[in-house]
Amino acid sequence: MKSNIKPAEGKLGILLPGLGAVATTLIAGVEAVKKGLAEPIGSLTQMGTIRLGKRTENRRPKVKDFVPLADLNDIVWGGWDVFEDNVYESAMNAKVLDAGLLNSVKDELQKIKPMKAAFDKNYAKNLTGTHVKTGTRYELAQQVIADIQNFKEANDLERVVLVWCGSTEIYYEASDVHTTLDKFEAGLKADDKLIAPSMIYAYAALKLGIPFANGAPNLTVDIPALIDLARETNTPIAGKDFKTGQTLMKTVLAPGLAARSLGVSGWFSTNILGNRDGLVLDDPDNFKTKEVSKLGVLEDIFKPEENPELYGDIYHKIRINYYPPHGDNKESWDNIDIFGWLGYKMQIKINFLCRDSILAAPIALDLALFSDFAKRAGMSGIQEWLSFYLKSPQTAPGLPAESDIFKQLIKLENTLRYLMGEDLITHLGLDYYEELVEAK
Amino acid sequence: MKSNIKPAEGKLGILLPGLGAVATTLIAGVEAVKKGLAEPIGSLTQMGTIRLGKRTENRRPKVKDFVPLADLNDIVWGGWDVFEDNVYESAMNAKVLDAGLLNSVKDELQKIKPMKAAFDKNYAKNLTGTHVKTGTRYELAQQVIADIQNFKEANDLERVVLVWCGSTEIYYEASDVHTTLDKFEAGLKADDKLIAPSMIYAYAALKLGIPFANGAPNLTVDIPALIDLARETNTPIAGKDFKTGQTLMKTVLAPGLAARSLGVSGWFSTNILGNRDGLVLDDPDNFKTKEVSKLGVLEDIFKPEENPELYGDIYHKIRINYYPPHGDNKESWDNIDIFGWLGYKMQIKINFLCRDSILAAPIALDLALFSDFAKRAGMSGIQEWLSFYLKSPQTAPGLPAESDIFKQLIKLENTLRYLMGEDLITHLGLDYYEELVEAK
Amino acid sequence: MKSNIKPAEGKLGILLPGLGAVATTLIAGVEAVKKGLAEPIGSLTQMGTIRLGKRTENRRPKVKDFVPLADLNDIVWGGWDVFEDNVYESAMNAKVLDAGLLNSVKDELQKIKPMKAAFDKNYAKNLTGTHVKTGTRYELAQQVIADIQNFKEANDLERVVLVWCGSTEIYYEASDVHTTLDKFEAGLKADDKLIAPSMIYAYAALKLGIPFANGAPNLTVDIPALIDLARETNTPIAGKDFKTGQTLMKTVLAPGLAARSLGVSGWFSTNILGNRDGLVLDDPDNFKTKEVSKLGVLEDIFKPEENPELYGDIYHKIRINYYPPHGDNKESWDNIDIFGWLGYKMQIKINFLCRDSILAAPIALDLALFSDFAKRAGMSGIQEWLSFYLKSPQTAPGLPAESDIFKQLIKLENTLRYLMGEDLITHLGLDYYEELVEAK
Amino acid sequence: MKSNIKPAEGKLGILLPGLGAVATTLIAGVEAVKKGLAEPIGSLTQMGTIRLGKRTENRRPKVKDFVPLADLNDIVWGGWDVFEDNVYESAMNAKVLDAGLLNSVKDELQKIKPMKAAFDKNYAKNLTGTHVKTGTRYELAQQVIADIQNFKEANDLERVVLVWCGSTEIYYEASDVHTTLDKFEAGLKADDKLIAPSMIYAYAALKLGIPFANGAPNLTVDIPALIDLARETNTPIAGKDFKTGQTLMKTVLAPGLAARSLGVSGWFSTNILGNRDGLVLDDPDNFKTKEVSKLGVLEDIFKPEENPELYGDIYHKIRINYYPPHGDNKESWDNIDIFGWLGYKMQIKINFLCRDSILAAPIALDLALFSDFAKRAGMSGIQEWLSFYLKSPQTAPGLPAESDIFKQLIKLENTLRYLMGEDLITHLGLDYYEELVEAK
Ligand SMILES: NC(=O)c1ccc[n+]([C@@H]2O[C@H](COP(=O)([O-])OP(=O)(O)OC[C@H]3O[C@@H](n4cnc5c(N)ncnc54)[C@H](O)[C@@H]3O)[C@@H](O)[C@H]2O)c1
Ligand SMILES: NC(=O)c1ccc[n+]([C@@H]2O[C@H](COP(=O)([O-])OP(=O)(O)OC[C@H]3O[C@@H](n4cnc5c(N)ncnc54)[C@H](O)[C@@H]3O)[C@@H](O)[C@H]2O)c1
Ligand SMILES: NC(=O)c1ccc[n+]([C@@H]2O[C@H](COP(=O)([O-])OP(=O)(O)OC[C@H]3O[C@@H](n4cnc5c(N)ncnc54)[C@H](O)[C@@H]3O)[C@@H](O)[C@H]2O)c1
């Protein structure tokens, strides 16, 4: 297997539609890491280790030492935005990172200027950017394709990946124009308003065989037309919605309750956030996109239809509140009403003083690096093993999404082990005790 | 494999040293369940399901329908205590379950009267029970053996298991008398004070080939002498300390942080509880036993020596507070200081309004049923696959304990699959996408 | 002064428009107290003490022993509702009190059957009651007057008071028809839709010289027309909105911050509740009434225009969430962003697991008893000294409302002292040290 | 009255025994305020306003514009410590204020060097300072007197005050040597170990007629010998223990519960702190001093003997935990078990992310300024009106301490009004409604 994976030689371009809080935190962070000023905490590819073989072998290399990933020093950044601010200015506005840190990589950040965005204000009413391309959707797609090609040539890149870090678009569902590639391309030409701006970037990338990952909850690449295109051009895709904060906690905690067969009657989740993302989500249409993405995870994990006595009657409510005093320091509260032995009630309350973009940036990095790796490993289409990073993961048609973060992790790790020719881990481990079996 | 497992025919005796809050909640609960008055929530064996085969097969039977476990209707209860109260009286004192519920099973509970305890007040200074056996430790052991045999005959039982539900004993470490069976038996005869009362029950059970599980944090069966005896008499053992409440949460949450390579600088855990268990733990010597049991889990999970940048400098503090107003409604607070991308700090605060014995009772039940099953499946010695239920699990010498509840769960499930002749689950699942592999 | 207060002789009728959770908790509770089954905790009139004279005098009688209030044994209950359920049935539905307790006063409660309501569904869209009067608003008022008179005669009552415990009405402001008594009475005859149902009860009571207190946030008696009528008929009025739960906490905590000149930049309040009140408030129009009532208190207390550096820029947000799993057990979270010395930031987080009607019932009782007392003491119109009990207290025109619960308490206590001929308390107390002054 | 108060002319020396976190935060802060870099938030003297006259007069000046206090620009700083660090170094160690802010007043801070301390290691075992005076207690007292006189002359000061900001001393109670001035002075000469170091400073100050306030929970000036000396030399004294953080909240919240006659069955308070103060308090003997100071407030406020049904059975527990990860960012949790109407239970949980020294510094400032004011106003001995600032306030013998912060505030405000010849406020306010009375 290992022999089939192309090495990570040459430079990798990471192009980000949307150079806001997450994107600039990512870029500034990697530049700081490259200078030895900070550590890429929260990134499994950079900090994580993976167990190989039996426990007694004590093999536990870093992921990046086990799998051939692009080196941080080989990354070149670019992106699009509806505002003209360069990455330094945008990072200062976002107020996620300290001015001191940003100034230490000011030169690198100032150089990165957004290309004009493919945008449609109907998809984000609270945004009034002016740095936008003009033309029909088809023309916009051609311009994005040209942007990518120019960027690749200008920077002498070996490979490119795209990660959508743009604002959450308003809620929409897949409609006829999204069902086949033919209809989609016809829709582009007809400037069909049902094609969202984010889809234009995705289409452009996939046409060029460039991996595309989607950090927002909008469908984007999660439509048959683009899934087909991905398979056609042998390109990995991954979506949707970076799994951070409250949902991250939920997909950690819910599996714990399910593991123990503890019942759940209610789950109330509320949070406050005061950044630009919060402002966009203050519009009910955009909030709905986020809400749908967040609501699904409990059903995935609890499977109420199979466990009706425990999870058949959960009242799950999510409220997001725009609250400027906290800026990017999103804070969440969960109240979980559970019941145990004989139906006796208990409550779990979680208060997470988190930092939104601090949690999202390393995810965007890992998605970029793993997407590039997947491409080199000959994988294409939906990368279910990356659902570890996503609130609302794409799966093969007919297959329920798996939101349990621990199953997602095993899937990710066993995928890496499999691709690298290592034994899969089953945690059986009877051999340590019984000398009965070969399994690990 | 399946063919080798003896069926669960006839009656199963469950004997509990310590008929306090946990034990009476267990007994009253099972009796209520048998009458259709309540559900055994929180018990994996009774309520849990297990996935078999590929996801698309949709095979997800209840555990009890998959594995041949003793039926609840075949259970006969017994136990020992230093107080004379019958199970109804003791349950009323414990104030865990409503009087209404207890009265509905009053007849069944009143019949269960404790046998005299093998006790030594030095091991629990805050207890002043009088319902105790007399004699040297060796004589006590012989009396317990006789108790078990009489109980078995009197009730016409096919099989028996013991689960220690007695108070936490004061802190002690393994010493010379615990190292070999010979020394241990000599110690019994010499009435060596270093042999704890709980060990007397364990010795008696193992001598008879009867499985023994330990719900308290004291060593008990976790000493070479008794591990050897277990192997000799082909008897499964499991210990130690029911994993409930705050530690349960910890072993759910910590793996989630580790999965995402998020750093941890401090973890402060405090709780308040007002039951008899709390009173015993108010003595510093007994508290130490609990503390040691609770402290270990973070190291098991975070492996600081392998991940020094993330977990090399955790300040972990645990405080238990006796607080009568809450009775058995233990309540815990955790403050977790974490850091992410570039070292930026965040905090997670968890407040768990739990009910101690409500969480512990189904664990005691599962340990009893699975221990009995293990015996019938020909397994003996340490049952690492039961560490799912334990705060401080026993492992083979030299093998680090695994406290990550999700790895424990996979281990448990894959053990059941293995014993029942089903494929192990690896969560690889590439076959749904690539038709490349056979693995699931 | 004392000599002018009429004694509390004979029976007092307490009539409650709205026999829902609060009203039935009040009635059942008083009946249980009368039987010696429980204590009227939370009621200042019944449980509270009041200091008289100098500290060294050690005079601290119960309020009810100091002020001539009606005795609980002299109360006769009645009310109106849009549902036909008697008080026992309604209390069972409300699920505030245990069935056991309710059954112990079942006879008393079953006897109390609601009179038909003066109702207009436009004022509470989520309610579909059928037990309603018909006719123009003027005719409804005449029917309510007759109801009151019949009730008084039938029960041989000396005095009557009304306390509105009906659902929160949709948001409305005072309009022309509310400005004078003449216009109001013309409006009644013209069946003017701008006259809310609650106003019909208030008008009927005041016409008869019967005190009226308003436990809901709707204006009701807080309009010039009815304030004038109250002065005309020498009748005390008090409103509006029982001060319980989160707002109670707010008016306790905010004065503490203001006392210490600590700045506040944000205050986020959210709560979950699952009772019928919550269902009504789930309608945005009704929620608005509640929100307006709750929002004002911070301004009253912090006076941002006078303390702009500390309170000029508070972001205050209130969210109420209907969450059925908790029933009447309303639960609230407050996050308060404060700043201290040199602007350094701190946070206070409050989680209140409260019981809505348990907090409201004793307030309704005190308002009834004190309103009756005020009438006997010859006081009329707005009773500012009762603002202690109210979220959004009425004041004399041009006078800012005082929401600081401690100033409200001193006002209440000094009013009682004044009326009973005792010295006012100033807490000066220099005399203990300096022998300089007479003040206390 | 006003005419008797001496004006605040000339320079005021503030001398602080203990130049640690609180003291340096105070000094650095005032210097920053003087430069216009920050605001003295949290200081009632600097930021607070006071209502004068009737509400309709709208007179609400700043306290410092109403009362003749020393101007911040007239303050000269000095102090003693067992470590040699100057105030800049000590502030950097304390890590309370940002390095940026400290650097902007570096010159001012570096100049302030501690004088050698009067110290006895038995009173703070976790401290190993070397910058200490030698001699008997009497000699130490003479040296401190000389220090003060030299400081006054060298800086051309008009007046001086002392505020103890030293570490908490181990627990001790008043003994024979503390009962009279004669015995005390004999004890100094005999170098009696029962005389604590803090008493030496207090004695020196009072001998010179210099006000002394005590920010720590040790007795210090709260002994008959020094109270007598204060009266003799016409000197104000105030103590003890700055009221910040958790206790501040407690004396805000408890009066709110008492106001409403809500019962309390338990109050559990725990906190974590990681500064030097926390290290000293990690010693059980020093912790006891703090605990005693903190425990009293609930009794003061709830008066259980007078309200046995509500407060007769409170279980009050306080735990302080040294937790280095949080540094000076003390964080506290309170769980309050309350009961209302008919005994139904509710819970209040408070989580305060506070900053210890940020809360304490403005209190130290106010105590200094008000003590100086009191001296000029001819007041002497215990200043009960300053108990607003203190956890464990001194009172006249036989008078119970008043810990309700709102009563303390009225006392403080009415004292200022009284001294300045303004009407006392009673909040009666009937005049707005009834034209009946003159009271306000
Ligand atoms: N931060 C998190 O924790 C987190 C978690 C999950 C998902 N997300 C998602 O990630 C995305 C980015 O979040 P953020 O906090 O950086 O938001 P942000 O508002 O700071 O940045 C988004 C940027 O996208 C730009 N943009 C919008 N539409 C565009 C278009 N069509 N083309 C190019 N640029 C466009 C905006 O101008 C803005 O600068 C959002 O969709 C958010 O919901 C974030
Ligand atoms: N409840 C939980 O969540 C939980 C979790 C983990 C572990 N545990 C452990 O389970 C055990 C039982 O907990 P509990 O809440 O039921 O405590 P409990 O105090 O209510 O009951 C313990 C009983 O054991 C009896 N006992 C003590 N020594 C004995 C002896 N030598 N022989 C026979 N009886 C003896 C006591 O008299 C008492 O009745 C404790 O060790 C506790 O630490 C409980
Ligand atoms: N419980 C609290 O803590 C609290 C606090 C402040 C204010 N309040 C207010 O008190 C009121 C009562 O609260 P609740 O919890 O008892 O609500 P509830 O819904 O249980 O009871 C209200 C009752 O009023 C009846 N009603 C509505 N309109 C009526 C009309 N025109 N005439 C007669 N009956 C009418 C309804 O049918 C219902 O039975 C609400 O307005 C609520 O907002 C309650």
Ligand SMILES: NC(=O)c1ccc[n+]([C@@H]2O[C@H](COP(=O)([O-])OP(=O)(O)OC[C@H]3O[C@@H](n4cnc5c(N)ncnc54)[C@H](O)[C@@H]3O)[C@@H](O)[C@H]2O)c1
């Ligand atoms: N920060 C708060 O919120 C707060 C609240 C209430 C009370 N207090 C009390 O205020 C005091 C100061 O607190 P801190 O946080 O600044 O502590 P800190 O430990 O930072 O400073 C105390 C300083 O006093 C010095 N010291 C000890 N004994 C001395 C002596 N005999 N003479 C001269 N110096 C001496 C120590 O060397 C140290 O530098 C403590 O007693 C604390 O308990 C603080």
Ligand code: NA
């Ligand atoms: Na293994």
Ligand code: NA
């Ligand atoms: Na007034």
